[in-house]
Every structure is written in structure tokens, then in C-alpha cells.
Amino acid sequence: MVSTVRILGTPMDYGANRRGVDMGPSAIRYAGLADELEQAGVESVDAGDLAVPRAEEIDLDRNVEEDADIWGVDNAKYLPEIADVSSRLADRVDETIADGEFPLVLGGDHSVAIGSLHGAAREADLGVVWFDAHADLNTPETSPSGNVHGMPLAATLGRGSFGEMGWAHAPRVQEDSIVYVGLRSIDDRERELVRDSEMTAFTMADVDERGMTSVVEEALEIATDGTDGVHVSFDLDVVEPKSAPGVGTPVRGGITYREAHAALETVSERHERDGVLRSMDVVEVNPILDEANETAELAAELTASAFGKRIL
Numbered sequence: 001m002v003s004t005v006r007i008l009g010t011p012m013d014y015g016a017n018r019r020g021v022d023m024g025p026s027a028i029r030y031a032g033l034a035d036e037l038e039q040a041g042v043e044s045v046d047a048g049d050l051a052v053p054r055a056e057e058i059d060l061d062r063n064v065e066e067d068a069d070i071w072g073v074d075n076a077k078y079l080p081e082i083a084d085v086s087s088r089l090a091d092r093v094d095e096t097i098a099d100g101e102f103p104l105v106l107g108g109d110h111s112v113a114i115g116s117l118h119g120a121a122r123e124a125d126l127g128v129v130w131f132d133a134h135a136d137l138n139t140p141e142t143s144p145s146g147n148v149h150g151m152p153l154a155a156t157l158g159r160g161s162f163g164e165m166g167w168a169h170a171p172r173v174q175e176d177s178i179v180y181v182g183l184r185s186i187d188d189r190e191r192e193l194v195r196d197s198e199m200t201a202f203t204m205a206d207v208d209e210r211g212m213t214s215v216v217e218e219a220l221e222i223a224t225d226g227t228d229g230v231h232v233s234f235d236l237d238v239v240e241p242k243s244a245p246g247v248g249t250p251v252r253g254g255i256t257y258r259e260a261h262a263a264l265e266t267v268s269e270r271h272e273r274d275g276v277l278r279s280m281d282v283v284e285v286n287p288i289l290d291e292a293n294e295t296a297e298l299a300a301e302l303t304a305s306a307f308g309k310r311i312l
């Protein structure tokens with residue numbers, strides 16, 4: 001059982017170049033997240049949404065060179081907004097843990113994980129299990145898109161120009177405590193980064209071969225080894241697009257509906273045994289691209305599985 005879950009909505013889509021994921025938190029709430037959590041037997045409190053600067057209020061015509069002046073990088077879109085939101089989110093996550101509650105961050109695009117990880121790793125050495133079709137390890141120097149949702153792990157590890165950004169780099173997250181599950185779409189330059197890293201990558205081929213339960217059990221072994229707790233980051237695009245159509249960067253060949261539940265049930269079983277879970281985020285639900293809120297419903301259901309909801 002986890003302590004009270006504190007829901008921290010983070011309606012940000014700047015990391016995905018403004019494509020509608022900012023509506024993710026409300027869609028997941030409408031899909032019945034609070035009820036699902038109640039059925040899982042956990043108490044939850046909804047802390048509402050973090051204030052995210054509205055697109056109308058920022059200067060969208062701002063020359064990218066201005067961002068480059070501030071950060072010394074010119075290939076990371078909306079970096080000033082993302083830095084602002086990430087720092088505030090990190091404070092909220094840290095506060096939540098200090099208050100004895102469990103931070104559940106609802107994205108928003110995957111750049112919100114920069115703030116979740118930074119906050120959760122302030123007072124602890126943190127392992128990470130990263131469910132995703134993508135590796136999200138690009139730096140501004142390698143990114144083909146300039147979208148920061150493809151960079152959160154590089155940011156956390158302080159790679160490339162992120163090394164200079166205190167709001168991004170979380171030194172208590174060590175590379176060898178990060179484990180991917182479900183990878184199947186990696187950019188060419190990113191592939192080298194993953195191969196040369198100390199992270200463990202369970203691709204879809206590993207899931208095929210070994211089965212989800214065994215993969216996630218081992219992922220948790222690695223992420224808990226030498227750390228004080230684990231953050232689970234769940235990008236809905238890890239799921240097969242037929243079951244999760246409402247995501248901005250769908251890739252076919254993903255995990256099935258049942259595998260997704262099995263993955264998070266495995267997380268909750270482990271947590272029930274030794275309380276390893278410290279924080280979680282659920283990201284990339286895009287209601288504009290969804291079909292009748294199906295992906296948000298899946299996100300709510302899967303979250304309940306992570307907190308102990310069972311069939312029987």
C-alpha cells in the first residue's frame with residue numbers, strides 16, 4: 001500500500017511543440033482517476049494543476065536566438081518555459097515526499113519528467129524505470145526535432161548543454177540505475193548514446209522473448225540496487241497505438257493492453273513487498289488525437305494497477 005497519493009497535474013505541452021498534451025491532466029481526471037485509485041484501496045488528494053504559462057501570454061514569435069542567448073543552445077524549443085515549469089514541479093514533488101505523501105505527476109508531455117525526477121532525487125538516490133517507445137536521451141546537440149520531450153533523460157543526467165542547467169541535472173540519478181522498458185523507436189544519433197551508456201535497455205524484442213513480468217522484475221532489481229527508491233515514468237506511447245491512440249508520437253508494435261497492466265501490477269507487487277516506489281509520472285496523453293478519451297481511461301486504469309488494483 002502506498003501512502004496518500006497526491007495528484008500533481010502538469011498541463012504542459014511545450015516539450016512536444018504545443019500539440020495538445022496540455023489537456024492530458026483533465027482528460028485523465030475525467031476518465032475517473034480518483035475512483036480508480038479508490039478501487040485500488042489508496043487514498044488520493046488532488047492538488048490541482050501547476051500553473052503553466054499560457055501560449056497566448058508568451059511571445060511565440062520570440063526569436064530562437066533569444067533562447068540561445070539565455071541558455072547557450074538553439075535547438076531546444078520553449079526551453080525557458082520548460083525550465084520555469086520544471087523548477088516549480090520539482091519543488092512540489094519534493095514537498096509532497098517531505099509531507100509523507102506520494103507524488104503522482106500527470107502530464108503533459110514527457111519533459112515534465114525533468115521536474116519529477118529533479119524533485120524526487122533531491123533527498124534520495126533514485127532509480128528510474130522508464131516505460132517508453134522512445135529513449136528520450138537526445139541532447140539539444142543531437143535532437144532531430146528540437147522537442148524537449150525527446151530529451152528528459154539527457155537533461156536529468158546533465159548531458160551536453162544540460163550540464164550547465166541546475167534545474168535539469170539531478171546528480172542523485174545515476175545512469176546505471178536507469179532502465180528502459182518497451183523501446184522501439186530510437187534516432188540514429190541517439191542509438192549510439194543508448195549503446196554507450198550504462199543504462200539498461202529492455203526493448204520490445206526483450207519483452208517478446210522474456211515476457212513482461214520477468215522484464216519488469218529485473219528492471220526493478222536494477223533500479224533498486226544501491227538506490228533509496230524508484231521513480232516510474234510511464235509514457236503512454238509505450239502501448240500499442242491501437243489501444244492507446246491518443247499520443248503525439250505513436251509507434252506501432254507496442255506493448256499490449258494486458259502487458260501494460262502486467263507491467264504495472266508487477267511494480268505494485270514489488271512495492272507491496274518492500275515499499276520501493278517513491279514517485280511516478282504518467283505522460284503524453286493527447287486528448288486531441290484520442291478516440292473518445294480511450295487513452296486517458298487507459299492511463300487512469302494503469303495507474304490504479306500500479307497502486308495495487310487487482311482483477312480479483
Ligand SMILES: NC(=[NH2+])NCCC[C@H](N)C(=O)O
Pocket residue numbers: 109110111134135136138143144145146147149150151186187235237249284
Ligand atoms: N516523449 C516522447 N514522446 N518523445 C518522443 C521523441 C521523438 C524523437 N526521438 C525526438 O527526439 O524528437
Ligand SMILES: [Mn+2]
Pocket residue numbers: 110132134136149235
Ligand atoms: Mn517519452
Ligand SMILES: [Mn+2]
Pocket residue numbers: 132133134235237238249
Ligand atoms: Mn515516447
